[in-house]
Amino acid sequence: MARITMxxxxxxxxxxxxxxxxxxxxxxxCRIVIDCGxxxxxxxxxxxxxxxxxxxxxxxxxxISLTDSELVETTAKLAGLNxxxxxxxxxxxxxx
Amino acid sequence: xxxxxxxxxxxxxxDEGLIQAEAGLLALQSGAYDDETINTIFRAVHSIKxxxxxxxxxxxxxxxxxxxSLLDQIRNGDHAxxxxxxxxxxxxxxxxxxxxxxxxxxxxxxxxxxxxxxLKMISTAExxxxxxxxxTVGAVAVAVAVADPxxxxxxxxxxxxxxxxxxxxxxxxxxxxxQADDCDAGxxxxxxxxxxxxxxxxxxxxxxxxxxxxxxxxSLCATDLSHIPDIEDFDPRAxxxxxxxxxxxxxxxxxxxxxxxxxxxxxxxxxxxDDSFPTPPVPALARPVGSPARRRxxxxxxxxxx
Numbered sequence: 001m002a003r004i005t006m007x008x009x010x011x012x013x014x015x016x017x018x019x020x021x022x023x024x025x026x027x028x029x030c031r032i033v034i035d036c037g038x039x040x041x042x043x044x045x046x047x048x049x050x051x052x053x054x055x056x057x058x059x060x061x062x063x064i065s066l067t068d069s070e071l072v073e074t075t076a077k078l079a080g081l082n083x084x085x086x087x088x089x090x091x092x093x094x095x096x
Numbered sequence: 097x098x099x100x101x102x103x104x105x106x107x108x109x110x111d112e113g114l115i116q117a118e119a120g121l122l123a124l125q126s127g128a129y130d131d132e133t134i135n136t137i138f139r140a141v142h143s144i145k146x147x148x149x150x151x152x153x154x155x156x157x158x159x160x161x162x163x164x165s166l167l168d169q170i171r172n173g174d175h176a177x178x179x180x181x182x183x184x185x186x187x188x189x190x191x192x193x194x195x196x197x198x199x200x201x202x203x204x205x206x207x208x209x210x211x212x213x214x215l216k217m218i219s220t221a222e223x224x225x226x227x228x229x230x231x232t233v234g235a236v237a238v239a240v241a242v243a244d245p246x247x248x249x250x251x252x253x254x255x256x257x258x259x260x261x262x263x264x265x266x267x268x269x270x271x272x273x274x275q276a277d278d279c280d281a282g283x284x285x286x287x288x289x290x291x292x293x294x295x296x297x298x299x300x301x302x303x304x305x306x307x308x309x310x311x312x313x314x315s316l317c318a319t320d321l322s323h324i325p326d327i328e329d330f331d332p333r334a335x336x337x338x339x340x341x342x343x344x345x346x347x348x349x350x351x352x353x354x355x356x357x358x359x360x361x362x363x364x365x366x367x368x369x370d371d372s373f374p375t376p377p378v379p380a381l382a383r384p385v386g387s388p389a390r391r392r393x394x395x396x397x398x399x400x401x402x
Contacts, residue, residue, distance in 0.1 A: 015332040026327055044302045048336050056327035078303060079337060080319030
């Protein structure tokens with residue numbers, strides 16, 4: 001299992017670093033846990049990385065999960081990414 | 097254009113708006129005014145409000161929202177233009193100028209609580225009750241005298257706090273059983289928004305735009321994930337998300353376009369008034385929609401916005 005801890009400030013520099021970590025984890029093909037517990041600030045840039053990671057894992061049939069984070073979940077809800085990231089809401093991806 | 101350049105343009109627009117608003121208010125004070133005078137003041141404040149929301153200057157946006165609301169009532173003839181009312185408007189203008197100076201880092205952020213209270217009180221007063229306005233003016237004078245402005249945060253706004261404040265008002269789609277109503281597709285204005293790469297590369301935050309749209313009563317219907325690449329192709333400085341929203345049918349397109357004034361080169365906007373999701377012009381959605389989708393929406397409530 002690869003556990004990747006997200007930075008408190010999820011700006012583009014932080015996302016750059018986490019992207020490399022995620023790519024390495026995907027290369028290993030192991031289960032991935034993204035720890036969002038310490039995130040204090042996140043916007044579109046950070047949410048996009050998380051969404052990309054989850055979708056990429058789905059396409060590769062790799063297990064991936066995000067740890068609970070009220071802040072990330074709240075922000076994801078605003079962006080309509082809740083179901084994708086936390087699997088708690090109906091999909092907002094072209095709601096059917 | 098980088099975010100600093102966009103801010104500079106906005107600051108210039110603020111300066112021009114303040115000049116126009118002040119000239120109009122002084123005309124009101126002198127009694128030499130007409131309907132266009134009031135319209136000019138309204139438009140100046142409205143323009144500042146639009147830019148402040150798009151750029152994340154929440155305190156300025158909040159204040160101009162209430163200032164603008166009262167001006168809208170005045171231009172609709174809901175309030176008699178009395179000397180007390182003009183005095184309040186001049187006071188509001190001073191606070192507005194202080195807010196503009198604060199976002200430029202020239203002054204601390206003003207304590208606008210008393211002025212906001214007065215604007216709200218007049219807005220809700222029966223036809224601009226002279227008594228209510230006089231009481232309000234007095235209250236503002238006292239409050240301003242004891243005001244202790246908080247330190248300015250310069251341009252370093254708290255994104256998380258803002259998002260948290262808005263997000264807490266979002267209704268779940270279904271899961272918690274609250275306000276998971278289907279959108280009334282008829283009679284709404286559909287909007288597809290997709291920030292382009294420049295919207296993020298230049299330091300912008302598209303979620304602020306959603307917040308502005310919420311201010312117009314927008315409901316989030318769907319998020320377009322079709323542009324998100326594989327992790328190997330992910331660019332942290334690219335923009336991948338898009339959003340489908342419903343706006344009240346009374347919303348004018350110009351109101352929406354004003355929100356994007358400062359980022360229009362970096363955003364795709366597409367309107368639709370029919371029952372299907374607006375089709376974004378470029379590129380096509382990865383997941384085709386076979387028939388007009390029945391929309392479920394997340395209500396972005398204005399009531400609890402900061």
